[in-house]
Amino acid sequence: MRATALMIQRMTLDVLFPASADEAATLYGDGEGITVFAGGTIILPEIAAGRLVPERALMLHKSGLDEIRTDGDRVLIGAMVTVAALAEGDDPFLAGAASQVADGEIRRNATVGGNICSPPGDDAQRGDLGGALIALGARVRSTGAGGERTEPVEDFLAGDRAGRLVLELEYDGFERRTGAHSLRRRHAHSYAIAGAVACSRADGSDLRVAVTGVGPTAVRCRSVEQSRDPADVLKDVQPVDDAVATAAYRTAVLPTVVREALDHLEHA
Amino acid sequence: MKAVGARLPRYDGLGHVTGRTQFVDDVRVGKTLWVKALRSTHHNAAITSLDTSKAEAMKGVRAIITHKDVPKNVYGHLEGLGVPGDEPLLADGEVRWLGQPIAAVAAESEAAAQAAVEAMEISYEERPALFDIRNALDPDAPEIHQWGNVYPHYGPYNHRRVRKGDIDRAFDEADTIVEGVYRPQAIEQVPMETQVSLVVPEASGRLTIYSCTQAMYFSMGVVAAHLQVPLNKLKFVGGTVGGGFGGKVDTATETICALLALKARKPVKWRWTREEEFLVSSTRAPWHIELQDAVSKEGWILGRRTVTLHDSGAYARFSPYGLTKHAFHHSGAYTIPNLRFDGFVVFTNRVPTTAMRGFGVTSVSFAVETHMNRIAEVMGLDPWELRLKNANRIGDTSGNGVVLKDPSTVAVTLAAADRVGIELSAEYRGMNEEPRTGALLPEHLVAQQNLNGEGA
Amino acid sequence: MNLIVNGSEVEIVSPPLTPLLHVLRDELDITGPKAGCQQGGCGTCTVLIDGEPRRSCLTAVAAVDGASITTIEGVGQAEELSAVQAAFYKHYAAQCGFCTPGMVLAATALIERKGGPVERDEVLEALGGHYCRCTGYVKIIDAVMAASRGEVDSVDDLPVPEPGQPEVLPKGSPA
Ligand SMILES: Cc1cc2nc3c(=O)[nH]c(=O)nc-3n(C[C@H](O)[C@H](O)[C@H](O)COP(=O)(O)OP(=O)(O)OC[C@H]3O[C@@H](n4cnc5c(N)ncnc54)[C@H](O)[C@@H]3O)c2cc1C
Ligand code: FES
Ligand code: FES
Numbered sequence: 093m094r095a096t097a098l099m100i101q102r103m104t105l106d107v108l109f110p111a112s113a114d115e116a117a118t119l120y121g122d123g124e125g126i127t128v129f130a131g132g133t134i135i136l137p138e139i140a141a142g143r144l145v146p147e148r149a150l151m152l153h154k155s156g157l158d159e160i161r162t163d164g165d166r167v168l169i170g171a172m173v174t175v176a177a178l179a180e181g182d183d184p185f186l187a188g189a190a191s192q193v194a195d196g197e198i199r200r201n202a203t204v205g206g207n208i209c210s211p212p213g214d215d216a217q218r219g220d221l222g223g224a225l226i227a228l229g230a231r232v233r234s235t236g237a238g239g240e241r242t243e244p245v246e247d248f249l250a251g252d253r254a255g256r257l258v259l260e261l262e263y264d265g266f267e268r269r270t271g272a273h274s275l276r277r278r279h280a281h282s283y284a285i286a287g288a289v290a291c292s293r294a295d296g297s298d299l300r301v302a303v304t305g306v307g308p309t310a311v312r313c314r315s316v317e318q319s320r321d322p323a324d325v326l327k328d329v330q331p332v333d334d335a336v337a338t339a340a341y342r343t344a345v346l347p348t349v350v351r352e353a354l355d356h357l358e359h360a
Numbered sequence: 361m362k363a364v365g366a367r368l369p370r371y372d373g374l375g376h377v378t379g380r381t382q383f384v385d386d387v388r389v390g391k392t393l394w395v396k397a398l399r400s401t402h403h404n405a406a407i408t409s410l411d412t413s414k415a416e417a418m419k420g421v422r423a424i425i426t427h428k429d430v431p432k433n434v435y436g437h438l439e440g441l442g443v444p445g446d447e448p449l450l451a452d453g454e455v456r457w458l459g460q461p462i463a464a465v466a467a468e469s470e471a472a473a474q475a476a477v478e479a480m481e482i483s484y485e486e487r488p489a490l491f492d493i494r495n496a497l498d499p500d501a502p503e504i505h506q507w508g509n510v511y512p513h514y515g516p517y518n519h520r521r522v523r524k525g526d527i528d529r530a531f532d533e534a535d536t537i538v539e540g541v542y543r544p545q546a547i548e549q550v551p552m553e554t555q556v557s558l559v560v561p562e563a564s565g566r567l568t569i570y571s572c573t574q575a576m577y578f579s580m581g582v583v584a585a586h587l588q589v590p591l592n593k594l595k596f597v598g599g600t601v602g603g604g605f606g607g608k609v610d611t612a613t614e615t616i617c618a619l620l621a622l623k624a625r626k627p628v629k630w631r632w633t634r635e636e637e638f639l640v641s642s643t644r645a646p647w648h649i650e651l652q653d654a655v656s657k658e659g660w661i662l663g664r665r666t667v668t669l670h671d672s673g674a675y676a677r678f679s680p681y682g683l684t685k686h687a688f689h690h691s692g693a694y695t696i697p698n699l700r701f702d703g704f705v706v707f708t709n710r711v712p713t714t715a716m717r718g719f720g721v722t723s724v725s726f727a728v729e730t731h732m733n734r735i736a737e738v739m740g741l742d743p744w745e746l747r748l749k750n751a752n753r754i755g756d757t758s759g760n761g762v763v764l765k766d767p768s769t770v771a772v773t774l775a776a777a778d779r780v781g782i783e784l785s786a787e788y789r790g791m792n793e794e795p796r797t798g799a800l801l802p803e804h805l806v807a808q809q810n811l812n813g814e815g816a
Numbered sequence: 817m818n819l820i821v822n823g824s825e826v827e828i829v830s831p832p833l834t835p836l837l838h839v840l841r842d843e844l845d846i847t848g849p850k851a852g853c854q855q856g857g858c859g860t861c862t863v864l865i866d867g868e869p870r871r872s873c874l875t876a877v878a879a880v881d882g883a884s885i886t887t888i889e890g891v892g893q894a895e896e897l898s899a900v901q902a903a904f905y906k907h908y909a910a911q912c913g914f915c916t917p918g919m920v921l922a923a924t925a926l927i928e929r930k931g932g933p934v935e936r937d938e939v940l941e942a943l944g945g946h947y948c949r950c951t952g953y954v955k956i957i958d959a960v961m962a963a964s965r966g967e968v969d970s971v972d973d974l975p976v977p978e979p980g981q982p983e984v985l986p987k988g989s990p991a
Contacts, residue, residue: 107832107878129833133874137855140835140873141633142474149833153879195945197869197922198856369905376913377901377920379848379888383913386847552852552860552914552949602850602914603949634853 106148113259116155122237123255126150130172130206133198134218150257157205157259165265171205171258175221178204185270189224189289192274205258208232208249212308215335216283220274222249222310226302227270227291230263246302246312267294271357273349274305277336285337286346288313288325288353299357303350306331306342313350322351372600383602384556384570385631392558393422393466395613395620395630396473398480399640400455400462403489403709404504407453411481412463418479420472423624426463427452430619431588437610437677440581443513446506447675447712449586449615455484456504456674457711459640466620466628489709493648493669496706504674504707511672511680511705518704520680520687522759525698525808530663533804534654538735542651542727546671547644548637549716553602555612555641556631559621567621568595571614574604582611583618594618606715610642610677644716645679646671647686649727654698659741661750662804663698666690670720672705673712679705682720688760689721692728693769694747695756697808747773748788755795757808767793817881821846822890832878837861839877840887848888848917852947859946862918863887869925869942888917891924900924903963904956911950918946923960934964 107129110116120126127146129135130153138144157170160181167183176199178190193199193207208225210218225245232248234241234256243251245261274287284305292299299317304310306329313328331342375381412424427433427450434452436445451462463480467473488502495501496509503509512518531537558570573579576598584591601608613630621628632641647670654663668686672679683703690701718725736743752758752767770791777784796805817828821844830839837854840846840863852860854873861872864886892898897905900923910916926934926942934942939960948956962968 105831105833109878129876131874132876132879133856133871136833136835136874136876139833140838140854142471151832151876151878194856196942197859197862197871197945198874200865200868200870201874370908370910372913373905373908373910374894374897376910376916377897377904378892378894379917379920380894381913382847383850385851388845388847550947550949552858552912552947553850554852601912603912605949631851634855634857 223304273352405484522701530698549607551603642714645713686720907959909959
């Protein structure tokens with residue numbers, strides 16, 4: 093049985109409060125021995141229960157990474173922008189995806205950086221925003237060993253995220269058609285059973301499709317993008333079992349979820 | 361009776377809406393120690409060694425108890441009814457369910473208590489475990505309880521029996537026999553307040569026990585028995601329960617806290633985590649219920665044979681009582697003149713099971729009502745008419761031999777039909793609870809009408 | 817670190833990553849917020865942080881240094897219930913009462929934000945993260961909607977207990 097106690101007193105913690113993005117990057121260095129603390133919705137219960145005892149915690153809430161900006165056509169979202177801010181933001185597609193995460197109270201703590209950095213959960217799949225970000229063709233700017241780099245969200249998620257500090261996300265603002273569908277239990281804060289999102293240019297070209305909630309991270313579905321056949325989603329991902337749903341159930345419903353998302357896009 | 365039918369404010373409502381209601385976890389006394397338990401990591405195992413010495417030497421640790429510290433370690437929730445005890449407060453030599461408490465620590469912080477638990481050294485020899493009640497009686501099933509895999513203390517029997525009328529004749533005379541198997545599963549009650557108690561040793565030598573129990577006097581008896589102290593040494597403070605739903609009937613934390621408070625001579629509190637609440641608190645029992653009904657083509661239920669297996673988990677606790685309630689309700693709200701019921705309380709390597717909203721009754725009601733629908737379907741009858749026809753009436757005799765004076769099945773069924781917009785024929789709509797006559801008193805019910813409760 | 821809790825400024829000595837829930841309950845002895853799950857899943861610990869409902873078990877105290885915190889204790893007393901509290905009382909929306917502090921605070925914030933009558937769907941959305949195992953939610957939803965319509969602004973017809981008198985009995989009741 094896992095330890096379940098409150099471990100506040102056991103934390104001999106060094107907590108760092110960088111006052112800017114640069115300072116955060118410097119303090120983070122190559123990430124060795126550093127635990128990033130964003131909104132805390134995943135990590136705080138772990139720390140409080142003593143399951144995670146960070147050596148040094150880097151708290152990002154004063155680092156100025158909590159802004160949504162535009163630069164020409166690009167939209168830039170700081171890692172510390174809350175999921176609530178996205179849910180109330182200007183982009184209806186992102187707002188829709190964000191408003192499916194947890195419930196309003198948790199979204200006021202939860203951050204977009206924490207969402208795409210969330211480690212795989214034991215009992216549910218997380219990182220739902222990853223899907224929408226992949227569909228938008230978003231890129232992640234992160235720092236760590238080897239310095240700063242910017243890469244597509246799908247590559248970041250598929251790679252080894254440990255040792256990276258996410259600073260910002262960015263995507264190109266142009267007219268899109270979008271579609272999304274997710275299957276979840278009724279309770280407003282329960283995790284998705286399966287979700288699919290799709291974006292294309294206004295003329296229907298450049299289709300990008302992603303699924304969430306069926307595995308440890310969101311996944312880009314290149315087979316579906318090419319064939320436009322929802323059944324092909326099972327070539328792109330292998331759904332997993334958890335407390336929310338079985339792999340078999342997810343496998344059975346996923347093509348339908350993808351079809352719904354593609355239909356929404358079609359009729360957008 | 362001015363209160364019945366009147367709209368009264370909740371006596372505790374103002375406390376609740378202002379957040380001033382004091383739940384156990386809200387009680388503040390100075391220098392309270394925290395409790396954590398070493399729990400079994402196996403479903404069924406012999407404990408081959410246990411060493412708490414490292415934990416005892418740790419900073420902040422004020423008391424540790426094992427089975428050796430419990431004046432009367434083995435006790436049973438039904439000892440007051442003459443049933444021998446079977447369950448140790450703290451495991452002694454063996455564990456029978458995952459999460460069973462083995463030792464407990466009181467320390468100056470929750471963290472120190474948990475660290476001490478982690479420092480305890482224990483080794484096990486794992487044994488095969490039994491999870492499915494249907495396999496418990498197999499010849500090659502592991503024997504997991506000192507009484508065998510079935511609770512043996514129903515008088516001369518190892519099961520709860522009901523015998524009424526002439527069951528064989530009922531089945532001989534039946535036009536159709538309708539069978540069904542029903543398996544309601546375990547449910548965790550999930551009260552929003554997890555199990556919690558706070559025990560304060562008083563200068564007078566008494567213990568003040570703040571408890572979230574649903575069953576105050578009963579819990580008091582359990583603590584007194586384990587501690588082997590008279591009841592007047594215990595002052596229970598209860599009545600504020602943050603949800604229970606049956607999950608706070610079994611005494612969960614109070615006894616261990618009391619022993620630690622006595623040993624440490626300090627106030628001691630144990631609040632379970634949500635994880636503990638889910639994994640180790642007692643759940644509603646899973647059941648396996650087989651029904652066989654002898655039915656006439658007119659839609660009379662002439663007789664019912666029932667075999668029930670009740671999953672008690674690793675120890676008896678209240679399960680034998682829950683099964684008795686189950687037995688008394690197994691004919692449902694219907695008059696069935698011939699009954700044969702055999703119910704077994706079966707042990708498995710699960711967390712011991714307990715009450716939840718209609719202890720033992722909900723499971724059999726689910727089975728019976730589902731079975732009524734099945735009978736209607738098999739016989740091509742209207743399920744409402746089937747129920748109304750067989751419904752208990754004044755003068756009918758229940759399964760356990762009670763002559764009914766004020767049954768309400770007809771009224772309730774008619775009201776339900778009304779609510780869901782079911783149109784009934786005038787004959788059925790006009791039914792009431794009055795004693796049976798004419799077409800509603802067929803041959804097979806006449807005999808039981810004259811029993812006056814004596815023959816059952 | 818400092819917090820303004822129910823209008824009073826207090827200095828905090830707990831370590832920076834202590835959940836706000838524990839700071840309130842264990843450092844400040846403010847026991848209205850409850851520890852139902854300590855992992856974000858139940859809503860019994862919800863408090864208002866600068867007017868917005870958030871889970872205190874998921875919020876590190878350092879992250880809200882300087883913020884204004886409202887717990888149920890800051891909403892109203894038995895003698896002067898807020899509209900939401902009065903509605904919960906009148907509609908029997910509190911049974912065991914363990915979920916009630918979180919529910920009342922979330923509902924208060926919803927009504928404040930909306931500034932007028934709230935719809936059923938809005939209540940479901942705002943309270944969807946709060947579990948109640950006792951009431952079945954219907955009475956809670958009714959209470960929030962009634963409060964938002966200003967239909968319950970006084971509890972005159974339900975008597976308030978005298979100080980020191982634990983039970984509230986209606987006029988003319990036998991005891
Ligand atoms: C009841 C409940 C329901 C939930 N429902 C959902 C849901 O439906 N969908 C969903 O996707 N999630 C859900 N979550 C999970 C979580 O709330 C979100 O994923 C949230 O966005 C995580 O962000 P955070 O800022 O709180 O992360 P934190 O807890 O602060 O951090 C999470 C992890 O990411 C790392 N991290 C955080 N920020 C960075 C960064 N900038 N760079 C590098 N590493 C970083 C941390 O070190 C940690 O390992 C739920 C959580 C709860 C408690
Ligand atoms: S205690 Fe915070 S949500 Fe349950
Ligand atoms: S009133 Fe008991 S949990 Fe809501």
